[in-house]
Amino acid sequence: MLNKLIFANLGHRPVRTLLSVLAIAVEVTMILTLVGVSHGTLDQSAQRARGVGADIWFRPPGSSAIGLSSAPMSDKIPALLMKEPHVTFAMGTMVQPLSGFDAMTGLDLDDFRRLNGGFHYLKGGPLVNDNDVVVDEYYAQQKKLHVGDTLNLVNHDWKLVGIIESGKLSRICVKLPMLQTLTGNPGHLSQIFLKVDDPKDAQSVVDALRVKYHGYQIYTMEEFTSMLSISNVGMLKSFIGVVIGVAVIVGFIVVFMAMYTAVLERTREIGILKAVGGSSGLILNILFRETLLLALLGSVVGILLTYGTQWLMKHAVPASLVQETVYGWWPIATGIAVVGALLGAIVPGIKAVKQDVTEALSYE
Amino acid sequence: MSEPPIIKVRSLTKTYQVGEVAVHALRGVDLDIRKGEFAAIIGASGSGKSTLFHILGGLTPMTTGTVQLNGRDMAGMTNAERTELRKTTVGFVFQKYNLLPTLSAEDNIRIVQYIGGRDTVFDPAFQEILKLLGITDRMKHKPRALSGGQQQRVAIARGLVNSPAILLADEPTGNLDSENSAAVLKLIKDLNRRLGQTILMITHDADAASYADRIVKMRDGRIV
Numbered sequence: 001m002l003n004k005l006i007f008a009n010l011g012h013r014p015v016r017t018l019l020s021v022l023a024i025a026v027e028v029t030m031i032l033t034l035v036g037v038s039h040g041t042l043d044q045s046a047q048r049a050r051g052v053g054a055d056i057w058f059r060p061p062g063s064s065a066i067g068l069s070s071a072p073m074s075d076k077i078p079a080l081l082m083k084e085p086h087v088t089f090a091m092g093t094m095v096q097p098l099s100g101f102d103a104m105t106g107l108d109l110d111d112f113r114r115l116n117g118g119f120h121y122l123k124g125g126p127l128v129n130d131n132d133v134v135v136d137e138y139y140a141q142q143k144k145l146h147v148g149d150t151l152n153l154v155n156h157d158w159k160l161v162g163i164i165e166s167g168k169l170s171r172i173c174v175k176l177p178m179l180q181t182l183t184g185n186p187g188h189l190s191q192i193f194l195k196v197d198d199p200k201d202a203q204s205v206v207d208a209l210r211v212k213y214h215g216y217q218i219y220t221m222e223e224f225t226s227m228l229s230i231s232n233v234g235m236l237k238s239f240i241g242v243v244i245g246v247a248v249i250v251g252f253i254v255v256f257m258a259m260y261t262a263v264l265e266r267t268r269e270i271g272i273l274k275a276v277g278g279s280s281g282l283i284l285n286i287l288f289r290e291t292l293l294l295a296l297l298g299s300v301v302g303i304l305l306t307y308g309t310q311w312l313m314k315h316a317v318p319a320s321l322v323q324e325t326v327y328g329w330w331p332i333a334t335g336i337a338v339v340g341a342l343l344g345a346i347v348p349g350i351k352a353v354k355q356d357v358t359e360a361l362s363y364e
Numbered sequence: 365m366s367e368p369p370i371i372k373v374r375s376l377t378k379t380y381q382v383g384e385v386a387v388h389a390l391r392g393v394d395l396d397i398r399k400g401e402f403a404a405i406i407g408a409s410g411s412g413k414s415t416l417f418h419i420l421g422g423l424t425p426m427t428t429g430t431v432q433l434n435g436r437d438m439a440g441m442t443n444a445e446r447t448e449l450r451k452t453t454v455g456f457v458f459q460k461y462n463l464l465p466t467l468s469a470e471d472n473i474r475i476v477q478y479i480g481g482r483d484t485v486f487d488p489a490f491q492e493i494l495k496l497l498g499i500t501d502r503m504k505h506k507p508r509a510l511s512g513g514q515q516q517r518v519a520i521a522r523g524l525v526n527s528p529a530i531l532l533a534d535e536p537t538g539n540l541d542s543e544n545s546a547a548v549l550k551l552i553k554d555l556n557r558r559l560g561q562t563i564l565m566i567t568h569d570a571d572a573a574s575y576a577d578r579i580v581k582m583r584d585g586r587i588v
Contacts (some may be wrong), residue, residue: 001478008466057510103548272462275423276476277451279444357423361462 002282006289009262016258017294023254024298024337027247029305031333033323034243036306037313039238040322042100044047051168053116054091054193055202057224061215073189075180078087084212086196086205091115092189093169094179101320104133104153105170106179115195116168123147124162130178133158135163138319154182171319176267226241244336251340255291259348263287270352280353288342295341299334368435370529370562371420378415378585389415392429397530402556402563404576410570410580412585414534417566421454421532422446431559434529455523459535461515463507469518470503473525480526490525491517496558497521497551506514513544520551524561531555533565537572549575 010017049057058081059331060072078090091111097103109126112118119126122137124147128189133153135145140163145151149160180186196205209218219227263270270283310323378390390412393441397403407413418424419431422438425446430437439447463472473533474484486494494500497517507515516536523531533552537545553575556563565576573579581588 001475001484004471005464005467005475008471012466048529076478245395269464269466270460273475273479274447275421275450275456275458277447278477279447282479359420361423 002286002289006286006293009266009286012295013262013265016261020258020280020294021298021301022252023117024251024295024341025301025305027251027254027340028302028333028337029298029309030250031240031244031247031336032303032306032326032329033309034240035326035329035333036310036323037321038240039326040324042228043324045324047167048169049225049228050221050263052193052221053195053198054221055199056087056194056206056209057217057219057221058090058192058209058213059190059217060193061217063217072193075187075189077189078192081192081194081209083206084209086198086201087113087194088197089195090192092176092192094176094183094185094188095170095190096179096183098153098172102139102172103170104172104174104179106174106176107169112169115193119162119164119168119173120157122163122165124160127173127175128161128188129159131157131159132161133172133174134162134164135160136164136171136213136319138166138169142317154179156182192209208285248336248340248343251295251337252344255294255341255344256347257344258294259287259291259345260351262290263348263352266352267355267360267363270355271357271363274355274357275361283352284349287345287352289347291341292338295338296334298341299330299337302333302337303330367399369396369432370399370401370434371395371564372430372432373416373420374430376416376419377427378412378419378424379427379539382513389585390419390427393585394585395580395587397562397564399562400556400560401528401578402553402565402576403578403580404565404567405580405582406567406570406573407582410584411582413566413568415585416506416582417532417534417564420530420564421456422449429475445458452526455526455528455531456521457516457523457531457533457536459538461507461539463515463522465507468504468506469499469510469514472507472518473522476522476525482526486525490521490588493524493555493559494521496554507550511544512540513547516540516544516548517551519547520555524555524559529562531561531563533563535567535569536565537562537567537569545572 019341064358075092081087081090091108092168095103096106109118119134124134133151139145143151145160147160147163150157152158153172180188196202206218206220253363273283306325310325313321313323373393373395376390376393377388380387380389388478388510393412393416398502405413407414410546419426422441424568425441426439429439433449436453438449463534464475467475477484499517499521502510510518536552537548540548549572552563552565565572567573
């Protein structure tokens, strides 16, 4: 019977109900999209790192897992590393951060080929001249690039000679010496990829290297890719925390407004329920059930909307932002929406309970 | 030995504080209503009849005096106790019907059953009341689809559904035309006769009061 009253109440003001549901949906979408993009971006980085085909990842001291540093290591190090036991090959690259999440990588194509067989070209071919650049399919799609186009990166005009299959190392690759010169880092590297004779020995090789190259960031690729998670990226974790905080406040305000208006508008109805013996608990029960229903409906709509944002990103910015569906966050985002909404219903609820019956019954 | 009155009021006062002014709405009311009686309290606006209605219905607390309702002393009752009293002992009929606009006529009655902790089904006796009220074919309609007279009949049915000891009616015909007024008053009288339902009606209309077995007059917060 109570549920019938609740559905009837919500149906009585369809526009207000719809707006409340939409506002809560936006709150949920906001959380799920941010989490989805964080996961997607990190997973893509991990996938590209795995695509390199190396066993060990070697970075300069003080660098972080997702830090896109410039080039603080000497390019003499790979030769030294190749003399280490079990190390069969070492390839150094230089990473130059661009705007947003983009970065370009300078590499030696022959070395890269030795490591993993090289790129698979969907269009065009490999780097030949110093000004040549290859980009992956998503970057080309996002920037609407074709082989033969000129693109300006790090204040230099590059000629696009090839479009590569995504999933190996970087979305934008150029020749290593050219990038080193252009960025004022001749003879320097950002990272080194190592191959060992038996991948099973990778950890013991890492342990030995850590002793010899104290302070350097040295990981097996398995270790490195497992580090690419939200909990390991402090800034991202804080950012998600802030967005969740904002989402809770949004949910609180929306439901507060909706319920406060509802309580004011239903002053007489609340008075009637009290007059016929409805207790304070019953009044609160009705308001909280309505709120819960709004929050749950909003969460479902919000989850559905994330498929919209996912589609939008996939078609508008496939190289910059990758959004994954993180099912584990569905109940978390729903929980956050419910908590925000219930908090928003507390003050209107108290107002409803405190209403004087006789005054409420004479409310016009 | 005669049966004790179902409503027993002694030296009842009610004082409202309006800003710094004390308004004495009731100034020592004594009243007895017998079980099964249909009584009308008549008085002009400001006579205190509505305040008496609110106190007897447990809608507002008294200031001093004693009120016994179906054997229960209302003095010192907490809010929760007055809520319980409204749930179990008293049925209301208001001037403005006070039906929930989002529910059908039927659900307006059922929700009172639900609040009263009863099964939300209409037993044969209550079906008879609905027939008597002539609203059986209007039960699926929402209040806005009913005429004033029909809404008031639904409100009467709602007031009776939990078989209260006392039905309190506050100006039940105040919003109705004379034809509907007469029909509703006739029904109230009929319900009193057939069911032995105790009814206390508040009105300012002498014609409406004439349907009652007994008329009690009020003026300036006192029974006269």
